[in-house]
Amino acid sequence: DQQVKQNSPSLSVQEGRISILNCDYTNSMFDYFLWYKKYPAEGPTFLISISSIKDKNEDGRFTVFLNKSAKHLSLHIVPSQPGDSAVYFCASPGGTSYGKLTFGQGTILTVHP
């Protein structure tokens, strides 16, 4: 089974600066990861994904880096905006049937104006 862990429950950054959200995983056999953003009382919104054939994937202000040797991935948001304030979850299919996702605990990002 795959486990994904987000060890930082919260992160606070200033508007315009870089936000770096981290995620660790346990099983290197399962090599596809996704990041979701969630506002209170709403469903998560898919942000960006990465597979192990890449070590970086970029989409606008969002870049995900994958360090396979360290079993670690990170989401960079540059520049951070107040509207980015939300809970961010990393997730992995983990080799499960039907593609169900295992989610990390989430990191609350607060971007101050």
Next chain:
Amino acid sequence: GAVVSQHPSRVICKSGTSVKIECRSLDFQATTMFWYRQFPKQSLMLMATSNEGSKATYEQGVEKDKFLINHASLTLSTLTVTSAHPEDSSFYICSARDYREGAYEQYFGPGTRLTVT
């Protein structure tokens, strides 16, 4: 594309009654849908995987007789909370896979807040 809707967005019911929540994929066909539950300040907990035309697969610890799931068509899955109790109060979220895009991306509905009094 890849829009998922849920209805209702909020429901209050009395203890002992049943509540049905609908999840629809609006612009794609979803052979697989998922039902999650989120407790305050916690992560998403997968309850079950719903497959069109077959029985749902429930996660360990989830009572299948209490949380009835039906995936009647490629665009609709329903979750029925039977004989609801106050401890069933939670935020329920569905998601669907769009096989046209990405390998594993799931697109989530806006969620349903259930309050059992």
